[in-house]
Amino acid sequence: QSTSRIELDEGNDELTHLSTVFNDMLDRMQRYIEQQKDFVEDVSHELRTPVAIMEGHLKLLNRWGKDDPEVLDESLQASLQEIERMKSLVQEMLDLSRAEQVEIHYKNEKTSLKPLILQAIINFKLIYPDFVFNLDDDIRDEIYVSIYRNHLEQILVIILDNAVKYSSERKEIHVSVAADNQNVDIAIQDFGEGMTQEDTEKIFNRFYRVDKARSRYKGGNGLGLAIARELLIGYKGTVYVESVLDYGSIFRIKLPIYQNEIKNS
Ligand code: ADP
Numbered sequence: 001q002s003t004s005r006i007e008l009d010e011g012n013d014e015l016t017h018l019s020t021v022f023n024d025m026l027d028r029m030q031r032y033i034e035q036q037k038d039f040v041e042d043v044s045h046e047l048r049t050p051v052a053i054m055e056g057h058l059k060l061l062n063r064w065g066k067d068d069p070e071v072l073d074e075s076l077q078a079s080l081q082e083i084e085r086m087k088s089l090v091q092e093m094l095d096l097s098r099a100e101q102v103e104i105h106y107k108n109e110k111t112s113l114k115p116l117i118l119q120a121i122i123n124f125k126l127i128y129p130d131f132v133f134n135l136d137d138d139i140r141d142e143i144y145v146s147i148y149r150n151h152l153e154q155i156l157v158i159i160l161d162n163a164v165k166y167s168s169e170r171k172e173i174h175v176s177v178a179a180d181n182q183n184v185d186i187a188i189q190d191f192g193e194g195m196t197q198e199d200t201e202k203i204f205n206r207f208y209r210v211d212k213a214r215s216r217y218k219g220g221n222g223l224g225l226a227i228a229r230e231l232l233i234g235y236k237g238t239v240y241v242e243s244v245l246d247y248g249s250i251f252r253i254k255l256p257i258y259q260n261e262i263k264n265s
Pocket of ligand 1: 158162163166190192193194195203208209210211222223224225226249
């Protein structure tokens with residue numbers, strides 16, 4: 001609270017400076033505590049809902065549902081879906097706490113871009129058969145980026161997952177790649193709900209969600225993009241979004257091209 005802030009009369013430059021530093025620290029701690037509180041609330045809610053849904057299905061099966069193949073199938077599918085949600089929430093929480101407490105192990109390895117993107121799209125087509133995933137056909141085979149492949153996979157999954165989650169009736173996702181000698185640009189475009197200019201800057205902040213209720217209903221917790229950005233920064237990359245409200249968004253991932261060591265001959 002502001003009661004514990006240091007307030008000084010003007011005059012002593014060093015003390016004034018110290019008090020500014022101290023007050024900044026206090027403000028940051030305060031914000032951090034508030035974010036943590038929000039986070040615990042969000043996580044509890046996130047975990048409570050799938051547990052309640054699964055409990056409902058299991059009780060139904062236990063009473064009579066197991067004798068009806070259709071009900072059995074539906075309840076099993078629904079329960080599995082809820083388990084997936086919980087798993088990804090727990091995974092994201094773990095990633096986040098690892099990112100904060102333990103250093104992420106950034107491994108600058110030579111990763112071939114095209115097969116990784118192709119695989120991600122095959123996976124998404126399997127999980128979301130009602131979506132159309134368009135991929136540029138002219139992605140060169142020999143583009144290599146400097147990043148640990150699991151980290152790039154994780155970043156792609158976060159952004160593709162959002163593209164699906166925040167799509168509207170037009171269930172279409174476009175993926176394209178542009179590269180020069182230095183960098184590669186991966187663009188992931190959706191035609192969903194989009195966002196205001198103001199929100200394009202905030203969505204990479206931890207816990208920030210444009211529409212808390214809607215995002216939560218869609219399985220969101222406001223961590224995905226914060227993780228993606230944190231990972232990319234570690235590889236000297238960036239991610240940003242161009243978006244138009246009610247029209248859609250393009251997320252652009254920028255990464256350095258893998259540079260072969262110069263051979264002395
Ligand atoms: P969440 O788990 O809520 O999806 P993210 O960090 O991945 O968390 O995203 C933060 C917020 O950014 C989301 O809640 C949503 O409001 C907004 N957002 C992310 N991707 C998109 C998108 N493709 N279209 C519209 N809004 C998006």
